[in-house]
Amino acid sequence: MDVTADPLSLLRARTSEKWRSYPDDVLPLFVAEMDYPLAEPIAEAVVEAVRRSDTGYIGPVNQIADAFAGFAERRWGWQVDPGQVGTTTDVSVAIVETLRRVIQPGDAVVINPPVYPPFFDLVPEAGGVALEVPLLHGPAGWFLDLEGLEHAFAGGARAFLLCNPHNPLGHPQSAQDLTAVAELAARYGVAVISDEVHAPLTHTDGAFTPYLSVSPEARETGICVTSASKGWNLAGLKCALMVTASERMRPVVAGMPQEVNWRTSQLGLIASVAAFSDAEAWLDGVIAAVEANRSLLAQLLETQLPGVGYEQPRASYLAWLDFRRLGWGDDPAAAALERAKVALHPGPLFGGQGRGFARLNFACSPEVLGEAVSRLAAK
Numbered sequence: 001m002d003v004t005a006d007p008l009s010l011l012r013a014r015t016s017e018k019w020r021s022y023p024d025d026v027l028p029l030f031v032a033e034m035d036y037p038l039a040e041p042i043a044e045a046v047v048e049a050v051r052r053s054d055t056g057y058i059g060p061v062n063q064i065a066d067a068f069a070g071f072a073e074r075r076w077g078w079q080v081d082p083g084q085v086g087t088t089t090d091v092s093v094a095i096v097e098t099l100r101r102v103i104q105p106g107d108a109v110v111i112n113p114p115v116y117p118p119f120f121d122l123v124p125e126a127g128g129v130a131l132e133v134p135l136l137h138g139p140a141g142w143f144l145d146l147e148g149l150e151h152a153f154a155g156g157a158r159a160f161l162l163c164n165p166h167n168p169l170g171h172p173q174s175a176q177d178l179t180a181v182a183e184l185a186a187r188y189g190v191a192v193i194s195d196e197v198h199a200p201l202t203h204t205d206g207a208f209t210p211y212l213s214v215s216p217e218a219r220e221t222g223i224c225v226t227s228a229s230k231g232w233n234l235a236g237l238k239c240a241l242m243v244t245a246s247e248r249m250r251p252v253v254a255g256m257p258q259e260v261n262w263r264t265s266q267l268g269l270i271a272s273v274a275a276f277s278d279a280e281a282w283l284d285g286v287i288a289a290v291e292a293n294r295s296l297l298a299q300l301l302e303t304q305l306p307g308v309g310y311e312q313p314r315a316s317y318l319a320w321l322d323f324r325r326l327g328w329g330d331d332p333a334a335a336a337l338e339r340a341k342v343a344l345h346p347g348p349l350f351g352g353q354g355r356g357f358a359r360l361n362f363a364c365s366p367e368v369l370g371e372a373v374s375r376l377a378a379k
């Protein structure tokens with residue numbers, strides 16, 4: 001299915017963060033929202049729910065667990081036990097609610113910068129202290145620092161907040177690394193909260209591996225938190241999933257007060273069921289559009305801004321751009337906004353490793369992407 005971004009005239013009528021944070025002369029390529037129109041089965045399901053005034057609390061019996069299990073099986077060959085799927089408001093809430101049940105106040109929680117900025121806030125919100133084990137980069141690309149992780153786990157870290165695929169790098173963690181993480185986590189008694197919200201957007205040349213699928217040790221130590229919010233652009237509808245796969249981890253989610261579950265939005269749940277069950281053709285269309293923009297961005301940078309470092313991601317629609325050779329300072333996004341009227345996400349928010357970097361969201365039309373790079377090049 002062909003999926004094309006809405007024109008700017010329609011996009012500017014949206015009232016979400018992406019479209020209301022800056023004046024109209026700024027091209028917004030910062031927050032992770034996509035410019036594609038909603039998948040028709042999702043739009044229909046939500047509109048029908050509104051039309052029948054089905055806007056109460058989520059029901060005790062619903063289809064979300066089966067819908068996600070079906071999707072996970074078809075997409076990744078991962079067998080999810082629908083009896084071990086819980087829901088809550090969004091992935092951020094899922095992270096805090098799971099994390100606070102596997103740590104004691106003051107415990108260290110490992111994160112891998114450069115990483116999704118809210119991780120730095122969600123860990124203390126859950127009572128933990130963020131312990132940074134940066135990702136490493138070699139000739140074959142990004143990878144987890146297994147020695148650094150072992151050192152942190154042996155030093156007393158009680159949990160690991162993993163990002164797979166990784167935001168902002170669009171890097172799906174390798175099965176080999178995940179297997180090694182699970183062994184270490186089991187050895188040192190560390191709980192792994194695996195944020196897999198970008199997984200549905202894995203590219204055709206990327207390989208996503210669900211943490212809970214890699215080994216018995218992973219199932220003993222892990223909880224997957226995920227949502228249809230990134231894959232189908234449903235962040236405003238508020239519904240996320242928490243998945244366990246062992247008797248050891250089951251009570252962490254199953255034992256949550258019912259209120260955590262009730263905070264799932266009814267419309268979010270209805271939309272997510274439609275996404276996981278009926279909107280895979282749309283998702284494949286988005287992936288094709290995103291992959292085309294991923295390559296287009298490489299060409300545009302090569303011809304117009306050759307000093308910018310860019311490694312094409314293998315998942316999602318975020319580009320981690322290295323401006324250090326251009327001398328745009330620690331926060332190139334500030335210069336981009338001021339002088340080129342392009343809003344990027346500031347690299348330093350992703351941790352100290354982000355100095356001199358900015359994140360660009362290319363889930364837009366090729367025209368908007370072209371215009372953004374021309375503006376940056378003319379700066």
Ligand SMILES: Cc1ncc(COP(=O)(O)O)c(C=O)c1O
Nearest residue numbers: 032090091092116167227229235
């Ligand atoms: C890695 C990661 N986790 C969580 C979220 C937030 O998800 P939600 O809107 O469901 O809280 C995002 C949003 O971009 C993300 O990139």
